[in-house]
Amino acid sequence: MTRIIFAEEARADVLDAYRFYEQRRAGLGDQFRAYLDLALSRIQGRPERYPVIYRDLRRRLVERFPYAVYYRIYPGIVFIVAVMHGKKNPRIWKARTRSNEPG
Numbered sequence: 769m770t771r772i773i774f775a776e777e778a779r780a781d782v783l784d785a786y787r788f789y790e791q792r793r794a795g796l797g798d799q800f801r802a803y804l805d806l807a808l809s810r811i812q813g814r815p816e817r818y819p820v821i822y823r824d825l826r827r828r829l830v831e832r833f834p835y836a837v838y839y840r841i842y843p844g845i846v847f848i849v850a851v852m853h854g855k856k857n858p859r860i861w862k863a864r865t866r867s868n869e870p871g
Contacts, residue, residue: 770812773870774848781851785835803831804851815841822858825849825865838864845870 774782782804790797807830811818818828821838828837830851838850838861847870850861 770815770844770846772808772812772846772848775850775864777864778848778850785833785851785853789833800830800833800835803833804835804837806831807837808848811837811839811846815839815846822862823865825861840865842870 782801785800786797788797789800807828811828815826818826821827824840826839826841828839830836834854835851836854837848838852840847840849849864852861
């Protein structure tokens, strides 16, 4: 089974989004996490299904929320580089592609 590993920055992205949605409305952060978990499950099941959008980086959109999961595929591993809002500057996740590798 393919393992999912998060870069530290990606973990922070998820926590920031969760907090933002929880502040907007109690329980909304949990909904975000549920849809993120669904996206991750689908990535884990067929990581090559989603398009390459920059170099070897792939993207899977999160349903019902304006977020995307950016990841790389390694043998037996899906490495999550970023989980970002669609309106954030793409330079942020592109910059992460140069320095992030699974550890």
